[in-house]
Amino acid sequence: MTEQWQLDPDRALPADPTTRDLARTIYRHAATLPLVSMHGHVDVDLFADNQAFGDPAELLITPDHYLVRMLVSQGYRHAELGVPHRDRDSGGDPVERDPRAIWRRFCENWHLFRGTPTRYWLEHELAEIFELPAPPSAKNADVLYDQLAETLQRADFRPLALLDRMNVQILATTDSALSDLSSHGRLARQLGPARIVPTFRPDSLVHVGHHAWTAEVDRLAEVSGVDTGDYQGFLAALRQRRRAFIDAGARATDHGHLTADTTPLPTASAERIYRDALAGNVSPADTEAFAAHMLFQMAEMSAEDGLVMQLHPGVLRNHSGEIYRQHGPDQGFDVPVRVEFTRSLRPLLEKFGLSDRFRCILFTTDETVYSRELAPLAGAYPSVRLGAPWWFLDSPEQMRRFRESAVETAGFYNTSGFVDDTRAFASIPARHDLSRRIDAGYLAKLVAEARLGMDEAMDTMVDLAHRLALTAYAAPHD
Known part of the structure; x- marks a missing residue:
């Protein structure tokens, strides 16, 4: 086996010869652009240790x-x-x-x-x-x-050398709100402040029914230096951690709730649920209401500090209790469920949707809501962008259907650019390459149908492959 394995250079491009020829040209125009990887789950210590x-x-x-x-x-x-x-x-x-x-x-x-x-x-x-x-x-x-x-x-x-080999311009990790961010500090000193950046993930703290919630709230007080003995202290501690993440280069927050409910609670109700949770006596209904309330609070904090709010509801985590007990989370047993966005997001968007200080990217694992709910929301509210197909939807057919469902209502420029959402480090360039090929094919179809000029298609291709993600995930101070 001395010969090099050669992949088909036209893989995932349209089968129709005329459209394929156009797609080749459009794809090549963006094929070597640097990768902007703004949502993923590669462990930051992989790079900090660089073993x-x-x-x-x-x-x-x-x-x-x-x-x-x-x-x-x-x-x-x-x-x-x-x-x-x-x-x-x-x-x-x-x-x-x-x-x-x-x-x-x-x-x-x-x-x-x-x-x-x-x-x-x-x-x-x-x-x-x-x-x-x-x-x-x-x-x-x-x-x-x-x-x-x-x-x-x-x-x-080695990991840092592969980052260069794979042409990754910037990579965002996803980090617990409790992280001390020391590895990010080391990398910022070594690589510069905008190469590997953290993302603020507070899910375990806002779901008060979580089995280790009280221990995590104690840890939050420790890492933030803020007393979390009451609800107001809890909010202050979360604000402190967000500031620490911004200082470490963070561009975004990440929220993986079961539903998209963003209904705020009266302050007295939130304070009561928080007290009950600290006492270990919180009901399932109160747990859900507090999680929805905290999404609203996270949006309010994003309007204050400029972190982009990423929301991806609609996944039932750890469907197999046995696998979760034996091996923990993130083992392939998270399964999509139906989710409703239009009514659920209305409280949040009524308050922040028209603000020029708030930015939100919406993701889904249910493609049926693209044209009915998400594209109309992104096509109307200036603060909202529609996230790329990901996680169960990041296949050629689903990517094509995403463009066909969303572009006619939201256009290209109310979308976020591609995110790879991977824990498998070496797959990052492959995932971006597939997205670029599918987008090239979609743009080629528009050119073949005389709905777009070739120069416009190539300019749009660069936006989809590179510029849009940089814009959607602009640093808070930009």
Whole structure:
């Protein structure tokens, strides 16, 4: 296997010859633009430590919940794929410690990914970034493992070097509101203040029914230096943490609630629920009401401090209680549910939607609301942008349908630019490349139908691939 694996240069472009020819030109105009990765879940310590990746399984398989969930759906156990137990008492199967065995399982099941976006991303990673000579298979698993393991020990494949190799201009991590941000401080001193930036994620603090909520509120008081013994202190502590994140380069907040409800509570009611939660006696109804209230409060704080508010409701987390008990969250068992935006967001938008001090990006895992709810909201309110297809929607077909559903109402310029939303670091360029190819195909269709000039299409392509994300996630002081 000495020949280089060559991917089709026209992959994911339109099949129609006339449109494909136009799409080639439009795609090439933006193909090499730097990547603006403003929403993702790569651990900041990966870059702060900048150690060589341990092995191919640790880099490409175990952290990729798209990949893991497919293999689990076919009968494999998380432990067989190297996913650790959350603690020693969680039980379950012994965790596979041999990365070569994990890699072999992946290669033997390469066929399972046919037709999925995971297949596209993996091909791009393996062929374009790591320069493997052939697609994975049961026969070549060991050969590919050895070559990849050797490559990962090279200095130019360490995390910070890969950031350059992959042409990432700026990368945002997602960080607990309780983070001390020390790793971000080290990286800012090393790389400059706008290369790897944090994102403020307060979900565990605003969901007062969370099993560890009281401990996290105590930790909030510790890291903020603000007494959280009452509701007003809680709000003050959150404001302090937001300021700390801004000082560390943050551009945005991130909120993953089950619903989009933003109904504010009377102050007395919020104070009462907070007291009940501290006493360990809060009802499910009050938990939901407080979460909705805190979304409104987060919007108010964003109007004050300028952090972009990202909202992505509509996912039932940890659908399998067994997997959650054994391995913790983010293991492929978060499942979309129907979500309503129009009425739910009205309290927030009535107060902040027309403000030039507030910016909000709305995401969904339910494509049925694009044309009915989200595009009309983004097409009317100046503070609202419609986020890119992501997480269950980040496939070629769904990306095309997103453009067809949303552009006619919201246009291109009320959207956020692409976000990759990945924990799998090496997949970032593959995900952006797929988005660029789908957008090139959509723009080519408009040109072929004489609905857009070629010069306009190429200018729009640059906006979609690069400029829009920089604008949507502009720093608070800009």
